[in-house]
Structure formats: structure tokens, C-alpha cells
Amino acid sequence: MTITKTDLAEALYMDVGLNKREASELVDAFFNLIKDTLAAGHGIKLSGFGNFELRDKKARPGRNPKTLEEIPISARRVVAFKPGQKLKMTIETYAGSRQQ
Amino acid sequence: MGTLTRSDIVNLLAEKFADKDLLKSDISLSVRELLNAMSTGLAKGERIEIRGFGSFTLRKRKPRIGRNPKTGEPVALGVKYTPHFKAGKDLREKVQAALDAELAAGKTLD
Numbered sequence: 241m242t243i244t245k246t247d248l249a250e251a252l253y254m255d256v257g258l259n260k261r262e263a264s265e266l267v268d269a270f271f272n273l274i275k276d277t278l279a280a281g282h283g284i285k286l287s288g289f290g291n292f293e294l295r296d297k298k299a300r301p302g303r304n305p306k307t308l309e310e311i312p313i314s315a316r317r318v319v320a321f322k323p324g325q326k327l328k329m330t331i332e333t334y335a336g337s338r339q340q
Numbered sequence: 341m342g343t344l345t346r347s348d349i350v351n352l353l354a355e356k357f358a359d360k361d362l363l364k365s366d367i368s369l370s371v372r373e374l375l376n377a378m379s380t381g382l383a384k385g386e387r388i389e390i391r392g393f394g395s396f397t398l399r400k401r402k403p404r405i406g407r408n409p410k411t412g413e414p415v416a417l418g419v420k421y422t423p424h425f426k427a428g429k430d431l432r433e434k435v436q437a438a439l440d441a442e443l444a445a446g447k448t449l450d
Contacts, residue, residue: 243381243388251377256370262362266370269356271393273349279434281442283343289375290423291343296439298449315449317439319394319432321425330383331398334421 245271278319290323346371382423392430399424 245267252263274292277284284292295318302313323331344352350371354364378388378396388396401420408415427435443449 241386243378243386245390247381248374248377251373252370256366256373258362258366258370262360263370265360266353266357266362266367267374269353270349270371270374271390273352273356275393275431275434277344277349278431279438281438284345284349285343286346286349286375289379292425294435296449315439315443317435319425319427319435321396321423323423327379327382327423330379331421331423334383334385334398 286324288324288326290321290327293320293322294318295320385421390428392428394428394431395426397424397426398422 245264249260249263249267252258252266253260256263258266274284278292278294281294283294286292297316297318299315300313302311303309304311350364350368353367353371354362357367381388382396382398385398387398398421401422403419404417406415406417407413439447
């Protein structure tokens with residue numbers, strides 16, 4: 241099963257008591273804020289959950305493995321997620337069926 | 341690069357919702373609940389997909405033989421699951437555009 245924004249809004253409606261419109265607006269605002277923060281070049285620490293970090297990678301020569309043709313790989317900025325201790329511990333105990 | 345914390349996020353959301361009938365305490369509680377719902381879902385083996393932002397999945401780590409660092413004795417370590425985040429297209433493009441703009445303005449990567 242996949243959790244989507246709809247499910248998260250439902251959780252806010254059920255467990256926090258926001259109305260449905262507020263709940264869905266807040267979920268949108270939360271992820272947009274994280275996205276905009278990363279786009280502005282800042283990392284984010286969400287204690288108990290994990291950290292979103294930015295990593296800059298220099299341009300480097302690459303190669304098409306099929307044709308062996310050299311193609312330069314341009315400089316990249318990527319988002320990395322480092323799970324926090326609490327999340328890691330919660331998940332380590334997962335020993336369910338291997339549906340993935 | 342400055343880093344934002346969970347309380348910064350709560351404050352910024354509170355500003356954004358200032359004209360709405362939502363207390364800061366509700367927002368703080370909501371952020372906690374959001375992260376909780378995501379952690380619990382992942383721990384149940386579910387994947388999380390937020391369009392434009394990214395997805396969280398569990399990755400399986402193979403069982404391996406570890407060693408007790410003190411005694412050097414081998415210890416069997418079972419299958420382990422760790423969370424993995426993959427940035428969505430919109431997030432990837434926005435973050436890349438920011439770097440491209442910085443490089444165009446003279447930034448160098450060393």
C-alpha cells in the first residue's frame with residue numbers, strides 16, 4: 241500500500257481535529273515549504289524523523305557504457321535524506337512480508 | 341548554508357496560516373502527527389509517495405556477519421530495513437536550477 245497526501249490529510253482530520261480543507265492545505269504547505277527551503281539552498285532537520293541535506297557534486301567526465309562515447313556529466317546538486325535515530329529504530333523492527 | 345529545524349518549519353507554517361483559524365499549537369501538533377504517520381507507515385512496510393516532492397521506501401539490507409569490536413567474535417546480524425528517500429521530479433529540478441544559478445553567478449565547486 242502507498243501513503244499519499246490524502247492519507248496524511250486524513251490523519252490530521254482524524255487525530256488533530258483540523259477540518260478537511262485545513263488538513264489538506266496544511267499537508268500541501270508542509271511539503272511545499274520543505275521543497276522551497278531546499279530549493280533556496282538550506283537543509284532541514286526534523287528531529288525524530290530525519291534530515292534532508294543538499295550535496296553538490298562537481299562536473300566529471302562520463303561515458304556512455306554502450307558506445308564508450310565520452311559525455312561530460314555536469315555539476316549536480318542532489319537531495320539526500322538521512323534518517324534519524326528514532327525512525328531507524330522504528331523501522332529496524334519491521335520484519336513483515338517482502339512485498340516490495 | 342543555514343539549516344532549518346522542525347520549530348522553524350512550524351513558525352513558517354504558522355505565519356502562512358496566520359489569517360486562518362488555525363492556532364500555532366494546532367500546527368505544531370499537525371507537524372508531529374504528519375511525521376508520526378509517515379514513520380508508522382514506513383515501519384509497517386508501506387511506501388510514501390508525495391507527488392512533486394518525492395517518495396520514501398524501505399530498502400532491505402542483507403544479513404551479514406558482524407563482529408563484536410571488543411572481542412573480535414563474529415555475530416550474526418539479521419535482515420535489516422532502512423528508509424530511503426528519492427526526490428521527485430519537481431524537487432530535483434528546483435534544487436538543480438538553484439545550483440545552476442549559483443554557478444552562473446560565479447560559484448565554484450571544489
